[in-house]
Amino acid sequence: MAQPLVLSAGYTARALDPDRDLPDVLDLLTSCERALHGAGATEADRGEVAAVLARPGFDPAADTLLVHAPDGRLAAWAWSDRRCECRVHPAHRGRRIGTALLGWMESRAVEQGVGKLVQVVADLDPVGLTMLRTYGYRPKGASWLLEIPLADLPEPGPAPAGIAVRPFRPGDPRDARAAHRVVEDAFADWKARRMDFAEWAQHTVHRETFTPERSPLAVAEADGRVVGAALSLDQPGSGDGYVESLAVDRDHRNRGIARHLLQHAFRACREAGLSHCTLWTHSGTGALDLYLKVGMTVRYTSVVLEKTLPLP
Template structure:
């Protein structure tokens, strides 16, 4: 089935994305981040993992928009979730509206009941565009930071708990722990391959800064870290504690281990994302993190 027709301004053309386009897409995404937030934090591994999402077919579910000189001006993909990015140099020409409309048509064509998309609250033009296309807020997401001017202290572990860095072979056990912990709010469980592409198999994965907590020989907590080049800071992709071990200070312990280990490598801050469905914001604030900026996850119920 052919994807919907994309109507573009004169001189622009489109084609699907391929894995060879990952560097150019990454450059586009970071340019958008710098415009909105004054800094970039994405890495090419995240772009590659999105293109490899189970169920996403690049030939029909992705589109790149090229300017008259053949340079990447915008991109979009859709597969239950969607992303639309327009290079700052090409905004105000209708590309965002055209791509957003394309994602909705493609989602309907594929039989999706709903599409969700995350947009930075500071990007007021993008927020207005989503609302004009029938999107409604679903959850709030926050990027939190822990600034490290001095070496972070690490609390004493709870009785019976030990902490060590991630080792080769830990992936399957950590995957099960994370999926079990996130079952309360995530839409679906991820297969190992999909999860690993966003975490432990990512080129920026930092095993030495990824702390695992054990009760005896049993894994009960994990904080998975990324070290993204050029950012000067560490990033925690996932933090999870087994339900029957929550309330013991294990998450705080893992966070402090990660902060300390990133500080030892010369990083000046450590960041992570959380959203309102997880109920974890207060935990991170108590550890000493602060909100750097917020985003909203919007939804469009296609049958409404």
């Protein structure tokens, strides 16, 4: 079994109950983001946790832990399933809860036969970075949240030759399947594994915050095949739009399709009354230069760290 937790007096741990614990987890995630990025940080949404629970074979009873404080309030949550995440409420830091959960996550990963564990930590969290380095994690890459103000967007130019752009059609399973194919094919070069449709949809088109009207698709005029997609989400409590995924078929790259899709997504966000559009990118994608060239700038950075675990 995974390593038992040693916690400060009065703190208790148990697995997540998805039917009753989700609101408390979302409040904790929002509190952690606001501690790092200020009161304007985006609220957590149910889709974030739903996407974790949708991972193939994920078992909340074995793969999650909640830590409650002596007053019964949620102090921390963690999960481990090839990747992992641990968040400790700002009011309960300094009690070695994060260290205890780190040991549990690693122990659970070894049980699952995972040889390497990846953690992503904001560069504004020096305590978290120092702790992971102390316990043997080493930098593997970086992720950036980029933003663009929407007030003075240039008019998009003509679409690349032979390409038409239209919004995602809500309720049309053909669009959903086509977007899944485009995104997962495009990300296969750097992602550790391919998501099946059900898991992928929980991250994107089946989330409550998915915005099809801000999610343009690029279609080849010759045969009607979807060859590019920019899939967007609403950001509750924020003036930001958010592009969750941007992808173009390999055979249609280097034609300006990605740039054109972004321009359409930006304009759709502006028409919705939003002030900025944001997106995350990872150093493994090689896409940072594209985003900088369309006028985006880095809002903040996270460090991707990895540790090799001793398998039995």
